[in-house]
Amino acid sequence: MQLHEDKYKDLNLKIGLEIHVQLKTEQKIFCECSTDYINSSPNNNICPICTSQPGSKPMGVNEKALENLLKIGLFFGCKAYEKPFYVQRKHYFYPDLPSNYQRTSQPILGDGNFMGVGIWEIHIEEDPGRYELREGKVDLNRCGVPLAEIVTAPDIKSPEYAREFLRDLLLSLEYLGVIRGESGSIRADVNISIMGGNRIEIKNVNSVKGVYKALKYEIVRQKAVLQRGGTITMETRHFDEGSMITKTLRKKETVADYRYIPDPDLVPIYISPEKLQEIESVLPESPHNKKKRFMKEYSLGEEIVDALISDLYLSDFFEESAKKSNPIESGKWCATELKRRLNEKNLSVSTSKITPKHISDMIGFIERGELSVKNAKWIIEDAVDTGEDITSLMDKKNFYQISSEDTLLDIIEKVMGDNPKAVEDYKSGNENALHFLFGKVVNETEGRAEPSKTIKLLKDKLCMVN
Amino acid sequence: MFTKDLIEDLSSNSLEEHIHKKIEEIQKKDKEINSFITLNIEDAQNSSKEIQKKIDKGIQGKLSGLAISIKDNIAVSKLRMTCGSKVLENYIAPYDATIINSIKKEDGIIIGKCNMDEFACGSDGTSSYFGPTKNPRNIDYVPGGSSSGSAASLAAGFTDLSIGSDTGGSIRCPASFCGVYGFKPSYGLVSRYGLSDMAMSLEGPGPFAKDTYGIALLLDIISGKDPRDTVTVESSKSYTKTVENFKDQDIKNLKIAYAKEFFEGVDEKIKNIILDKISKLESEGAKIEEVSLPNIKYAIPIYYLVVFSEFSSAMSKFDGFKYGHYVGGQDIVEAVSNTRETSMGIEVKRRVLLGTFITMEEFRGRWYTKALKARSAIKEDFKRIFNSYDLLIGPTMPTLPWKIGERISDPLSMYSSDILTVSANLAGICASSQPVGEAKGLPVGLQLHADSLCESKLLKGMRAVELACGGI
Numbered sequence: 001m002q003l004h005e006d007k008y009k010d011l012n013l014k015i016g017l018e019i020h021v022q023l024k025t026e027q028k029i030f031c032e033c034s035t036d037y038i039n040s041s042p043n044n045n046i047c048p049i050c051t052s053q054p055g056s057k058p059m060g061v062n063e064k065a066l067e068n069l070l071k072i073g074l075f076f077g078c079k080a081y082e083k084p085f086y087v088q089r090k091h092y093f094y095p096d097l098p099s100n101y102q103r104t105s106q107p108i109l110g111d112g113n114f115m116g117v118g119i120w121e122i123h124i125e126e127d128p129g130r131y132e133l134r135e136g137k138v139d140l141n142r143c144g145v146p147l148a149e150i151v152t153a154p155d156i157k158s159p160e161y162a163r164e165f166l167r168d169l170l171l172s173l174e175y176l177g178v179i180r181g182e183s184g185s186i187r188a189d190v191n192i193s194i195m196g197g198n199r200i201e202i203k204n205v206n207s208v209k210g211v212y213k214a215l216k217y218e219i220v221r222q223k224a225v226l227q228r229g230g231t232i233t234m235e236t237r238h239f240d241e242g243s244m245i246t247k248t249l250r251k252k253e254t255v256a257d258y259r260y261i262p263d264p265d266l267v268p269i270y271i272s273p274e275k276l277q278e279i280e281s282v283l284p285e286s287p288h289n290k291k292k293r294f295m296k297e298y299s300l301g302e303e304i305v306d307a308l309i310s311d312l313y314l315s316d317f318f319e320e321s322a323k324k325s326n327p328i329e330s331g332k333w334c335a336t337e338l339k340r341r342l343n344e345k346n347l348s349v350s351t352s353k354i355t356p357k358h359i360s361d362m363i364g365f366i367e368r369g370e371l372s373v374k375n376a377k378w379i380i381e382d383a384v385d386t387g388e389d390i391t392s393l394m395d396k397k398n399f400y401q402i403s404s405e406d407t408l409l410d411i412i413e414k415v416m417g418d419n420p421k422a423v424e425d426y427k428s429g430n431e432n433a434l435h436f437l438f439g440k441v442v443n444e445t446e447g448r449a450e451p452s453k454t455i456k457l458l459k460d461k462l463c464m465v466n
Numbered sequence: 467m468f469t470k471d472l473i474e475d476l477s478s479n480s481l482e483e484h485i486h487k488k489i490e491e492i493q494k495k496d497k498e499i500n501s502f503i504t505l506n507i508e509d510a511q512n513s514s515k516e517i518q519k520k521i522d523k524g525i526q527g528k529l530s531g532l533a534i535s536i537k538d539n540i541a542v543s544k545l546r547m548t549c550g551s552k553v554l555e556n557y558i559a560p561y562d563a564t565i566i567n568s569i570k571k572e573d574g575i576i577i578g579k580c581n582m583d584e585f586a587c588g589s590d591g592t593s594s595y596f597g598p599t600k601n602p603r604n605i606d607y608v609p610g611g612s613s614s615g616s617a618a619s620l621a622a623g624f625t626d627l628s629i630g631s632d633t634g635g636s637i638r639c640p641a642s643f644c645g646v647y648g649f650k651p652s653y654g655l656v657s658r659y660g661l662s663d664m665a666m667s668l669e670g671p672g673p674f675a676k677d678t679y680g681i682a683l684l685l686d687i688i689s690g691k692d693p694r695d696t697v698t699v700e701s702s703k704s705y706t707k708t709v710e711n712f713k714d715q716d717i718k719n720l721k722i723a724y725a726k727e728f729f730e731g732v733d734e735k736i737k738n739i740i741l742d743k744i745s746k747l748e749s750e751g752a753k754i755e756e757v758s759l760p761n762i763k764y765a766i767p768i769y770y771l772v773v774f775s776e777f778s779s780a781m782s783k784f785d786g787f788k789y790g791h792y793v794g795g796q797d798i799v800e801a802v803s804n805t806r807e808t809s810m811g812i813e814v815k816r817r818v819l820l821g822t823f824i825t826m827e828e829f830r831g832r833w834y835t836k837a838l839k840a841r842s843a844i845k846e847d848f849k850r851i852f853n854s855y856d857l858l859i860g861p862t863m864p865t866l867p868w869k870i871g872e873r874i875s876d877p878l879s880m881y882s883s884d885i886l887t888v889s890a891n892l893a894g895i896c897a898s899s900q901p902v903g904e905a906k907g908l909p910v911g912l913q914l915h916a917d918s919l920c921e922s923k924l925l926k927g928m929r930a931v932e933l934a935c936g937g938i
């Protein structure tokens with residue numbers, strides 16, 4: 001998939017994302033409460049600090065949270081800022097925010113890139129609690145779970161690419177082991193502008209699918225407004241997951257409204273070059289280096305490599321399968337059919353049942369002429385779903401190709417005998433009759449006739465008829 | 467030494483009786499003084515029995531059952547913490563402040579929670595929702611603030627020691643007006659965990675006592691690094707020894723500076739008493755010299771900018787939904803306004819509004835960040851002086867206590883009374899106030915400053931002044 005989708009080319013679409021993910025730690029960011037806010041009854045996973053009792057103070061920023069945040073930044077090729085950073089207070093009234101200000105750090109890393117999309121900055125902040133609007137109930141168990149906010153440049157040019165970018169970004173973070181697994185969801189603020197309109201921010205979209213739907217809706221809405229001669233003014237909108245549409249939240253919002261001040265309760269944090277080095281040394285190979293290596297080592301094309309490295313589990317999976325099969329073939333299958341099926345099923349190779357052996361075995365069957373490329377696609381789907389080994393799938397589906405000339409000739413003769421009219425038509429110059437007869441052979445073999453051999457034998461046989 | 471002798475007496479006399487007497491005094495006289503908001507009588511009596519048993523076995527903690535009153539903006543588990551405001555009238559603290567933990571561990575007996583200016587916004591102890599505190603030396607006069615009840619309860623003999631908090635003089639001012647010892651520790655020496663926020667970058671808890679020894683004793687207990695307050699540092703915890711080991715002749719080793727800026731506009735009677743004590747120290751052998759602090763004139767505006775900004779942030783949580791009285795309204799904005807309108811006093815509202823305005827302009831880096839920078843100029847002034855001197859000496863307050871009700875309508879004159887005390891908070895250094903005389907029958911306090919984390923020097927200075935004033 002490309003950054004640019006042709007269908008949006010005339011819109012000059014610019015999409016930027018502010019992505020919030022929960023960092024994986026044992027304890028909350030400023031206190032000793034567990035980050036497992038889900039498995040305790042409402043308002044039971046709290047303490048004076050995370051409920052902001054009068055007089056309580058935050059403890060220093062959780063070290064593990066900071067480490068995980070640095071991992072994310074360095075992995076995306078960001079540079080860490082050298083000067084000490086402050087934790088700031090961002091003031092706003094909301095029922096799930098006990099102090100009525102959220103602690104959020106200044107940017108800690110910036111200037112990185114992932115899948116061709118610029119990463120502007122990454123900072124750390126605290127998660128608020130949860131507010132059930134309809135019931136008017138607040139659960140503070142989540143207050144203080146550490147969050148990373150990743151802000152991208154407006155480099156994304158289509159809702160489809162936004163979806164793919166987010167999916168692959170999440171996979172990378174999961175691969176790095178830095179985000180909370182079971183939370184599964186992301187929260188994103190989505191910025192979008194189209195030619196002739198101002199930037200619109202859509203707040204608090206809670207899933208990858210939601211981001212895609214919100215963008216699709218906004219494009220249609222904004223185009224309609226502009227076509228009617230209206231204007232798109234800067235505003236913040238809310239995405240309703242139920243109806244999949246966006247609604248105006250507030251017209252004007254400025255930085256001033258948040259009254260940012262450095263939190264006087266926390267000393268500024270300095271990240272030493274030694275710390276950065278230490279983290280860098282335990283990081284997996286960066287996507288950038290992996291790309292260079294794959295292209296050189298396996299002679300794979302850029303598009304295939306991009307598709308492989310955007311999912312690090314998949315890139316590991318590919319390397320494993322390439323040990324026992326032709327890497328070019330393996331790369332192609334992993335990057336196209338396998339990835340397509342995984343996306344379709346909303347799975348990753350780490351969560352599906354398919355193994356690298358499935359791919360290498362399958363390629364072996366194709367190379368020996370025992371499996372058709374067309375049927376191989378079905379094999380991949382079944383392997384993803386069931387994990388059954390290739391040989392038994394081949395049997396079960398009766399996918400073994402017939403490539404023995406004797407067997408094929410027997411069938412061809414039978415088909416020709418059954419369809420004398422078609423044979424006559426071919427003789428009088430009707431090429432379509434060949435396709436008709438080929439179809440009959442395919443039907444007769446339940447699709448297992450090796451195509452190129454069948455065509456050749458059929459032609460030979462027809463020529464021999466007087 | 468008064469406090470030391472008291473502890474020795476308690477080891478041979480009945481602690482229960484001692485606590486009982488304090489309670490009797492409170493019940494007899496505090497209706498008038500109004501130094502307590504919440505009393506902790508039953509708990510205190512039970513503790514006295516428990517600690518008596520420990521004393522009998524000789525295993526009691528350092529405080530040995532001394533009565534301690536606590537300013538009502540410091541969390542004591544299961545006791546009400548009102549901060550002197552209607553907003554928190556019914557708030558029961560669910561935890562102990564770090565220093566309260568330490569005090570309980572050393573067998574201090576918490577006798578009650580002290581009256582104070584609402585959310586510590588005031589300099590004379592009259593802005594509490596629970597009514598003004600009166601000066602035990604003369605009940606027509608203010609006790610000073612904002613730790614009014616702490617100083618008054620000690621001066622009235624209701625308690626042996628007290629804990630207050632100092633943001634811009636809130637310990638030293640009432641100590642001076644009530645004639646007791648008050649001590650503002652260096653920023654970071656004493657944990658703020660459990661101290662309700664006023665201006666977080668300026669304040670911290672600190673002790674009140676009847677003498678230097680009592681101050682050092684509490685300081686040994688409450689100082690030191692706390693993981694629950696990131697600005698804290700390690701403490702030597704040898705302050706009591708420093709005071710005990712101080713000899714008359716040690717006065718000769720002290721190098722003391724006085725700044726003319728700290729005498730400008732000061733009441734003549736106060737000035738004369740302080741200058742007299744300075745001469746006394748000089749005659750005992752201390753080296754005394756005049757210095758200048760040119761940036762001190764900016765202290766008041768910088769101080770109030772920082773206070774208003776941080777205070778408006780700290781007060782955000784009191785919206786009637788999470789904390790504070792729920793009043794209700796058409797929507798959230800009206801409900802929050804109603805809560806604030808009906809349960810905050812005028813000075814608190816003034817500060818919240820000014821702070822909100824200042825911080826709204828802050829994204830342009832206009833005031834708050836600039837004020838933080840200007841603080842470093844004041845720090846530099848002090849640094850320069852403490853390179854050559856151990857101590858800086860002067861009066862604590864520019865005036866004597868005023869009559870209750872006299873200054874309520876004029877916030878500017880109230881703010882300017884902090885002129886001699888706010889610099890220590892801006893610079894993060896330590897400072898003290900101790901009684902050195904009387905004028906018109908009202909106490910006069912002498913203020914000493916020492917460099918950041920030079921508490922031992924400051925205690926030596928206090929002890930020298932104590933001895934020079936005929937103390938024992």
Ligand SMILES: [Zn+2]
Binds near residue numbers: 144
């Ligand atoms: Zn907590």
